[in-house]
Amino acid sequence: MTKLPILYSFRRCPYAIRARLAIKISGIQVELREVLLADKPKALLDCSPKGTVPVLVLPDGSVIDESRDIVLWALNQHDPQNWLSPRSATQEEVNSLIDVNDSEFKLHLDHYKYADRFPEESAESYRQQAKNFLQLLEDKLKNNQYLTGNTISLADMALLPFIRQFAYVDKAWFDQSQYKNLHAWLDKLLAEKLFSDVMEKYARWQPAELMQ
Ligand SMILES: N[C@@H](CCC(=O)N[C@@H](CS)C(=O)NCC(=O)O)C(=O)O
CATH class of the missing domain: 3.40.30.10 (Glutaredoxin)
Incomplete structure (x- = not known):
């Protein structure tokens, strides 16, 4: 075998x-x-x-x-x-999004999700610290279906599990937040069979x- x-x-x-x-x-x-x-x-x-x-x-x-x-x-x-060769973004742009996701955003996400372990600040305050990154993604999705254009790229799939985790810390808050395009992007990708399969x-x- x-x-x-x-x-x-x-x-x-x-x-x-x-x-x-x-x-x-x-x-x-x-x-x-x-x-x-x-x-x-x-x-x-x-x-x-x-x-x-x-x-x-x-x-x-x-x-x-x-x-x-x-x-x-x-x-x-x-x-x-x-996924590795999106038409409207360079590999550097994709990598830099993943870099920020895996460093700054992941830190804010952990603080927000586990706010009881970091009592120096409130969960809302930790959530607020993630706003620049969320807004950057929201802006990217204003004119495109996906983060680097109108087809899925590695940027979408590499970030998806983290944005999902962030959204589910307080789903009611995320549902009514200003990140409408990000919300729609998340719903669309989570509904893919690929996601349920994994x-x-x-x-x-x-x-x-x-x-x-
Ligand atoms: N930079 C690593 C990070 C992986 C990572 O931190 N995974 C977490 C789980 S989400 C982990 O295994 N943490 C070790 C632990 O909790 O003991 C990667 O991209 O693979």
Whole structure:
């Protein structure tokens, strides 16, 4: 039997969702191993001691343990919707959006989502700190269906899981917010079969010796 690449994943992790979206659209088969972040399997930590997901282990033993690298690994083999080559944006523009998402915006998102762990400021104040990024996305969507034009690109799929998480911290607030185009973009992408496919539930993976 051919060995498949192994993807260590956690269903709700936005970085893991990003990786699963790219792998799914590329059509590459992987063995998905759902892990608990609070109790990571030794096999995962042996491959990638930094202990984050997603982690992809290739049949030759090489390890890719950053979501963006996993995305590129998949799309460079098969990119049927041209996520890597949007017509109206450069790779630099896409990368810089993902950079800001993964640094500043992710920080604001964590503060907002887990505001009780950061009592220095209120949840509303943390939410407010994300407004520049949300407004930037909103502006991009004023004249285009997607973040970099009228076709889906990696920018959309790399950011989608994070914007989803942000929206669901207080969905009633997001629903009535000024980010109408972003709201419509989120609804449209979440309704795609691709998204529901990658959110399929998996039982926690356990190594064979623990299964007996
Ligand atoms: N830069 C990494 C970040 C991945 C990351 O931080 N994943 C979180 C889950 S969403 C994680 O594994 N955290 C470790 C932990 O919670 O123990 C990537 O893009 O893959």
